[in-house]
Amino acid sequence: MKRTRTTTRKAPKRPATMAEVAVRAGVSAMTVSRALKSDGAVSEETRQRILAAVEELGYVLDLSAGALSSKRTGFVAALIPSINNSNFSDTARGITEAIEGQGLQMLLGYTDYDIDKEEQLVRAMLTRRPDGIIVTDGRHTPKARRMLQSAGIPVVETWDLPADPIDHVVGFSNAEASRALVHRLYQKGYRNIAFIGGASRRDTRGADRRLGYKRAVEELGLPVGRTISFGNPPISMQQGGEAIVQLIEQWPDVDAAVCVSDLSAFGAIMECHRRGWAVPGRIAVAGFGDFEVSRCSWPRITTVAVDCRNIGLEAGSVLLRAIDDIRDGRRPGPETLIVPFEVIEREST
Amino acid sequence: MKRTRTTTRKAPKRPATMAEVAVRAGVSAMTVSRALKSDGAVSEETRQRILAAVEELGYVLDLSAGALSSKRTGFVAALIPSINNSNFSDTARGITEAIEGQGLQMLLGYTDYDIDKEEQLVRAMLTRRPDGIIVTDGRHTPKARRMLQSAGIPVVETWDLPADPIDHVVGFSNAEASRALVHRLYQKGYRNIAFIGGASRRDTRGADRRLGYKRAVEELGLPVGRTISFGNPPISMQQGGEAIVQLIEQWPDVDAAVCVSDLSAFGAIMECHRRGWAVPGRIAVAGFGDFEVSRCSWPRITTVAVDCRNIGLEAGSVLLRAIDDIRDGRRPGPETLIVPFEVIEREST
DNA sequence: CTGTTAGCGCATTCAC
DNA sequence: GTGAATGCGCTAACAG
Numbered sequence: 001m002k003r004t005r006t007t008t009r010k011a012p013k014r015p016a017t018m019a020e021v022a023v024r025a026g027v028s029a030m031t032v033s034r035a036l037k038s039d040g041a042v043s044e045e046t047r048q049r050i051l052a053a054v055e056e057l058g059y060v061l062d063l064s065a066g067a068l069s070s071k072r073t074g075f076v077a078a079l080i081p082s083i084n085n086s087n088f089s090d091t092a093r094g095i096t097e098a099i100e101g102q103g104l105q106m107l108l109g110y111t112d113y114d115i116d117k118e119e120q121l122v123r124a125m126l127t128r129r130p131d132g133i134i135v136t137d138g139r140h141t142p143k144a145r146r147m148l149q150s151a152g153i154p155v156v157e158t159w160d161l162p163a164d165p166i167d168h169v170v171g172f173s174n175a176e177a178s179r180a181l182v183h184r185l186y187q188k189g190y191r192n193i194a195f196i197g198g199a200s201r202r203d204t205r206g207a208d209r210r211l212g213y214k215r216a217v218e219e220l221g222l223p224v225g226r227t228i229s230f231g232n233p234p235i236s237m238q239q240g241g242e243a244i245v246q247l248i249e250q251w252p253d254v255d256a257a258v259c260v261s262d263l264s265a266f267g268a269i270m271e272c273h274r275r276g277w278a279v280p281g282r283i284a285v286a287g288f289g290d291f292e293v294s295r296c297s298w299p300r301i302t303t304v305a306v307d308c309r310n311i312g313l314e315a316g317s318v319l320l321r322a323i324d325d326i327r328d329g330r331r332p333g334p335e336t337l338i339v340p341f342e343v344i345e346r347e348s349t
Numbered sequence: 350m351k352r353t354r355t356t357t358r359k360a361p362k363r364p365a366t367m368a369e370v371a372v373r374a375g376v377s378a379m380t381v382s383r384a385l386k387s388d389g390a391v392s393e394e395t396r397q398r399i400l401a402a403v404e405e406l407g408y409v410l411d412l413s414a415g416a417l418s419s420k421r422t423g424f425v426a427a428l429i430p431s432i433n434n435s436n437f438s439d440t441a442r443g444i445t446e447a448i449e450g451q452g453l454q455m456l457l458g459y460t461d462y463d464i465d466k467e468e469q470l471v472r473a474m475l476t477r478r479p480d481g482i483i484v485t486d487g488r489h490t491p492k493a494r495r496m497l498q499s500a501g502i503p504v505v506e507t508w509d510l511p512a513d514p515i516d517h518v519v520g521f522s523n524a525e526a527s528r529a530l531v532h533r534l535y536q537k538g539y540r541n542i543a544f545i546g547g548a549s550r551r552d553t554r555g556a557d558r559r560l561g562y563k564r565a566v567e568e569l570g571l572p573v574g575r576t577i578s579f580g581n582p583p584i585s586m587q588q589g590g591e592a593i594v595q596l597i598e599q600w601p602d603v604d605a606a607v608c609v610s611d612l613s614a615f616g617a618i619m620e621c622h623r624r625g626w627a628v629p630g631r632i633a634v635a636g637f638g639d640f641e642v643s644r645c646s647w648p649r650i651t652t653v654a655v656d657c658r659n660i661g662l663e664a665g666s667v668l669l670r671a672i673d674d675i676r677d678g679r680r681p682g683p684e685t686l687i688v689p690f691e692v693i694e695r696e697s698t
Numbered sequence: 699c700t701g702t703t704a705g706c707g708c709a710t711t712c713a714c
Numbered sequence: 715g716t717g718a719a720t721g722c723g724c725t726a727a728c729a730g
Contacts, residue, residue, distance in 0.1 A: 006682035012501035065723035152361035333355035414707035
């Protein structure tokens with residue numbers, strides 16, 4: 001790395017305040033405030049004068065001051081397991097799309113699939129006094145749960161169907177989705193189906209998917225216990241490759257593998273190519289999440305699709321409604337929205 | 350989708366304030382403030398009493414109020430082109446890691462590769478009075494540039510080496526990296542090298558990579574103009590597949606394709622599999638960015654690797670230093686940090 | 699349509 | 715080691 005540094009600079013100037021704009025425009029600060037939010041009742045003439053002053057001074061509204069006085073920060077906190085997983089970043093996009101039109105801004109945090117880190121993040125987020133908060137998953141530390149309940153703001157749990165929701169829910173049952181996938185494989189004729197996933201503690205969605213798999217093979221009377229676990233979730237593409245090798249060594253008669261996500265499924269399939277194992281001829285492989293890589297890989301990968309962006313859009317609008325309800329003194333009960341999933345059969349099975 | 354709603358609820362209670370904690374602990378608000386930031390000089394006994402009161406009331410510090418009074422929000426704004434591109438989300442992770450130990454929090458925005466959206470986002474971010482801001486790229490609208498310059502906070506431009514930096518820089522030359530890749534392919538014996546990318550306006554890094562390609566083929570005396578452009582960046586995996594088909598139809602003698610990113614390279618390679626074109630036998634394919642998919646796909650994909658997380662880490666620490674400098678009244682000049690890139694040869698070439 | 703007054707919740711500054 | 719006064723920059727509420 002090469003590092004360069006040039007000469008010193010002049011002192012930065014303090015940004016202009018609303019009061020300074022007011023003086024320049026020959027009005028009161030309050031009128032400036034009104035002119036700057038479109039709803040304000042200000043004559044067109046003074047508004048123009050104010051906007052000119054704003055332009056000349058390079059004024060930018062200070063929302064952190066505004067928040068203190070209006071008691072609404074305009075923040076929506078969102079916690080996702082990982083920013084690097086496109087399923088969750090799609091949800092984050094959806095949240096942004098839902099709220100940005102309303103002048104709200106997202107405060108994003110990622111938990112690394114760790115509920116203790118989630119607790120820290122909840123505390124850090126509440127410190128910013130968001131108007132609402134969206135979390136992934138319905139499992140939290142007792143402290144985190146308590147903080148969320150007593151924050152006095154609406155909460156939306158997503159990507160899950162908690163048995164005992166904190167407040168609102170926008171999600172689906174990962175176990176049911178996984179179970180449906182195994183049933184579909186059964187219909188296609190597979191009779192010895194394995195599961196590849198991470199060690200379960202941290203990734204609760206992964207654990208639910210494993211549970212759904214387990215239920216399915218039991219109720220179908222298939223051989224049970226064909227499960228490969230690989231270190232800390234999220235299990236990577238590379239680990240998917242290692243896992244399928246281990247799987248085939250351990251149970252050579254397995255004819256299909258259900259992976260906890262498309263990423264591990266993809267890694268598994270590529271490793272099969274490398275070893276000359278035909279997919280689905282030697283072994284069928286399915287994933288979860290309908291990532292882009294599954295739609296383009298060769299073979300294309302059978303998966304469970306959920307509309308991730310839509311989870312974000314819906315969570316955002318549920319939250320917006322709840323925020324408005326609170327502001328206007330209404331108090332309807334919590335809402336639960338179950339989003340659909342779909343098993344998509346492709347070339348890999 | 351299934352929607353459920355239960356009965357009404359009771360009114361949410363307002364969160365406790367520092368003054369209430371103070372009353373309960375029998376001290377002044379100022380002492381509570383000091384007890385809550387570890388540096389504060391408070392006797393161990395009163396601190397315990399205060400922490401107990403905090404616990405009982407479920408008190409959470411209100412940073413938006415603290416920010417107003419201390420004139421430091423504790424926010425670092427970061428703008429990346431897309432939250433869905435793992436290169437940039439790795440950089441965002443790096444930024445988070447660099448700053449979270451210092452009690453700073455990231456405000457993330459994504460520009461969708463659009464400098465007009467960047468301008469809007471810069472304005473929106475400044476509205477939150479961040480203590481510093483990190484942007485991707487060195488190209489901005491004139492207004493955005495002016496806002497960044499006059500915000501009075503340190504700015505770091507990343508992922509690029511702007512000719513005329515606003516302030517600090519942590520980046521590399523995309524053109525040089527791309528050029529190095531073409532030279533490497535030349536050394537391997539390829540003599541008819543094409544480029545696959547998006548239409549250039551929006552993605553300036555993509556445009557730089559194309560420029561580096563162009564320079565390289567010119568200086569090597571190779572056939573020029575072998576370029577396929579595909580819609581709006583970022584070009585997807587799917588579009589990579591379509592592009593390579595178009596490429597081979599148009600110039601059947603091309604022996605290597607350089608893609609603007611690993612994602613399009615991957616899509617291209619998978620499409621080649623599908624059509625029975627051997628990679629690298631029929632055509633070699635290289636990407637850019639060293640995405641996970643390139644390390645696991647079959648064949649593994651030749652690419653240019655940049656340490657994305659490190660760009661974030663360095664950008665974060667440059668910014669931290671600059672923030673401290675300003676706070677302590679020092680005024681050193683802007684820093685420029687050139688991070689290395691590396692051409693990684695793999696099976697696809 | 700516009701101005702005045704007051705105060706949001708905290709940290710800075712200066713006392714003690 | 716602790717407290718009191720003051721103000722950060724803005725907006726709610728009311729008055730005109």
